[in-house]
Amino acid sequence: MSLEKETEEMIFIAAQRVFQAKGFEGARMQEIADEAGINKSMLHYYYRNKDKLFLEVFQTSMKKIMPGLFSILNSEVTLEEKVVQIVEFYYEMFKKNLLLPTFVIYEMNRNPERFKEFIASMDIQLPGLFAKQVKEAASSGKMMPIAPHHFLINVVSLCMMPVVARNMVQTLFSLDDEAYFTFLEERKLLIPKIIFSGVQPL
Amino acid sequence: MSLEKETEEMIFIAAQRVFQAKGFEGARMQEIADEAGINKSMLHYYYRNKDKLFLEVFQTSMKKIMPGLFSILNSEVTLEEKVVQIVEFYYEMFKKNLLLPTFVIYEMNRNPERFKEFIASMDIQLPGLFAKQVKEAASSGKMMPIAPHHFLINVVSLCMMPVVARNMVQTLFSLDDEAYFTFLEERKLLIPKIIFSGVQPL
DNA sequence: ATAAAGTTCAACCATATGGTTGAACTTTAT
């Protein structure tokens, strides 16, 4: 195994940690170097400059969020099953890295153009199958008529908001870390219920 | 009217705009001065330093989000009406300033301690009446058993997420600004329905 | 009218920060 790859990867991992914790403007090249345990010049040797290093981190983060979601939306399972899978997909992501959603959303807002370019670069097409399923369920009377966009945003909102606003949840409800994770876990089962039948009694 | 107040207020408004658009680290004192149309020294004359200026902006922003929500939660109306009022409250807030939720959430994560202090400083108590209503509705069989925390987070998530992730929504669904605002408006009626009966047919 | 208090600004200052350079060292290819 060459040292080359190890250094480059250590820089990348350190950059991920620092950028995700502090955002682009808050991150310091020196801090990334310290975190990686190498000299600051190495950052420039491997990634040329802060922007390019950041872009790598951002794009890698995006790839952890978007393609998986879209492949579920386009898969051949029932709408009910799809919602469960989306929730599970997000929860797997949270388990690996709780800061990722906040990071992506913040940086997306900070630079909309970059986000647009990214979406364009990987040919993500809006999932036609998902939209068709939602429309059919509505016209056959199984569901109320709801635009597929709203349906999807409802699921995503219920999953992501408590993670994006983790601090608000913990502070307002006085939850320590353990209680917070229990809270999240409870929602995993709750979200599909809310989507399909709200708070109606069983 | 004294010039004093005008300058101070212009600085504050400019600071609000710049901090909300770029965050603490991304904001530049010079940019705030330019935006306010005054000399940079004035910022320090009126607000001493960047931190203090920021804190004013942050606290003012928090006050636009928290107390109103809690007074609704504690008010003497039915649970159904409460949800409608919460949605309306958030939508009024959005109408005045769409960047506010993202700003508050981002800065809350950047500095949890400051947020905790703020919450402690204004004696916000968890709304007992709201929790009681949710529990009673469940025990009387009108609703499924659901923890009040989850009930509340569901409503807040469905309201705020599409605003916090505005860019994602607009880009993925190819919505121009007008279409985005229509999308938001549709949700105003949709959210209470989802909360109480999900996507069940009417 | 006059002094004190308050306000504004151009010119500075100290430091943090992203980035560069060149020499030393290590690995790889022949």
Place this chain on the structure above:
DNA sequence: ATAAAGTTCAACCATATGGTTGAACTTTAT
């Protein structure tokens, strides 16, 4: 064995940035 290519680092550099200073100007109080 040796030269070329690749890697690492201490020392620098240029600039951006938050903050300060002191003089000039304006308003307020007596």
